[in-house]
Amino acid sequence: METSYVKELKVGKVVLLKGWVYEVRVLAKLGFVLLRDKTGIVQCVVQGKELEKLSNLSLESAVEIKGKTKSAKVKAEFTRKDIEIDVESLEIVSPAEKLPIHVNEKTTTTEFQNRLDYRFLDIRKPKIQAIFEIQTVIANSFREHFCNKDFIEIQPPCIISAASEGGTELFSVQYFEQKAYLAQSPQLYKQMLACSLGKTFTITPVWRAEKHNTTRHINEIRQMDIECAFTNQMSIMKELEEVVQFIIKQVLEKCKNQLEILGIKHLKVPKGVYLSYEEAIKKVGGKVGEDFTPEEERKLCEMYPGDIVFTHSWPTSIKPFYIMTKDEKKDAKLSEGFDALYGGIEISSGGQRIHIPDLLIARLKAKGLNPNNFKDYIDSFRFGAPPHSGWSIGLERLTQIICGLDNVKEATMFPRDRTRLTP
Secondary structure: OOEEOHHHOOOOOEEEEEEEEEEEEEOOOOEEEEEEEOOEEEEEEEOHHHHHHHHHOOOOOEEEEEEEEEEOOOOOOOEEEEEEEEEEEEEEEEOOOOOOOOOOOOOOOOOHHHHHHOHHHHOOOHHHHHHHHHHHHHHHHHHHHHHHOOOEEOOOOOEEOOOOOOOOOOOEEEEOOEEEEEOOOOHHHHHHHHHHHOEEEEEEEEEOOOOOOOOOOOOEEEEEEEEEEOOOHHHHHHHHHHHHHHHHHHHHHHOHHHHHHHOOOOOOOOOEEEEEHHHHHHHOOOOOOOOOOHHHHHHHHHHOOOOEEEEEOOEHHHOOOOEOEHHHOOOOOEEOEEEEEEOOEEEEEEEEEOOOHHHHHHHHHHOOOOHHHHHHHHHHHHOOOOOEEEEEEEHHHHHHHHHOOOOHHHHOOOOOEOOEOOO
16 A cells, blocks of 8 residues: 555545654543544544553654544644545554653644754754755745746855955865865856856755854855846846745745745745845945844844835945956945845845956955965856956855745755754
8 A cells, every 4th residue: 555645635535644743642442542644633533452562652663544534623733734534554663762851732842942952853843844844945935936037057166275255264174285175165166166156046055164152143054046147136036036935936936835835924925125225224324334133133124024125336445355356446435335234134245246356366465365275166267257247145145035934044954054063
């Protein structure tokens, strides 16, 4: 008999289910097992000789249950309401020892750090699974959107010889006889490839060694990046607006149950709002020439609830060395760089890149960097490199916003921060 899945069950069928024990209740002559598989939870009614097995049935044990489906009105949380199983046989495939954390979400909430210590168990919870089911749709929608627009997916290296973005600290590694670093960004490589391939995208891990301890930062991230030839900051911002709109549409369409589990009721397809940096910083009472504080980012988003707020034409002094200056001038005070805010948080930073070697060398020096460390990168723009632009979105951070999570680590399967390297 083929395995059936909870989501696909129909009344009047003999089925074989394989999954984990979410809850057990035993009455005098009747028992109830809530079985969870990858598609949902269903109530199984146990009687007769199989009832004895429930005395040894621990939560999260892996089981196989054979039985007949029937109509029902089930009240258990997260469980199918319309159907249950009359159990014919129950086999314990792999018993679970005493659980170190609560997995049944009806019980007392476990402290967050303990949950992360046993993340492989924590992730069995319906609410946690809903987060990563939504994250799957986010990543697949990003890929689908740009594949449909004839972008080429690239796979940049994750071990690099020098900093991609200058000041950000890097994790060093020993690479045979020389020192190397974990990539803090695919930036330099996606630029070189865009100048040859035209339109590119990638979903790739990156590592950042800042010693921050906030609810919006982690040290290993999955980035969703694009880079396009013959574009400027205005056209590339439009690409970001359109892909976020597509992602939200797909989540609303494909993740109704997951959004309900998470209590997300007001997610809407956003519009793009475009403001110059100076206009935006003044709106929130910030200081011209400085970055937005987290409070100022939230304040700006509150002025345009549910929408993406683009702040463009940032000061050159607070943008990376590779961002194009206004009018391609070495001493320009403004750049062709932008940030995008959504849900009160910065979700992206990008803009037009410098494709002129002499200007790039000047900007590297202005940032206190040695152009000799970027020779291959600089030289790649000596052979007909066109103007080009791009940006990146953190997959975990976008998941955090869409799912209404308090901490980006909730949107990360196995978070890495300054104190956590396991599991």
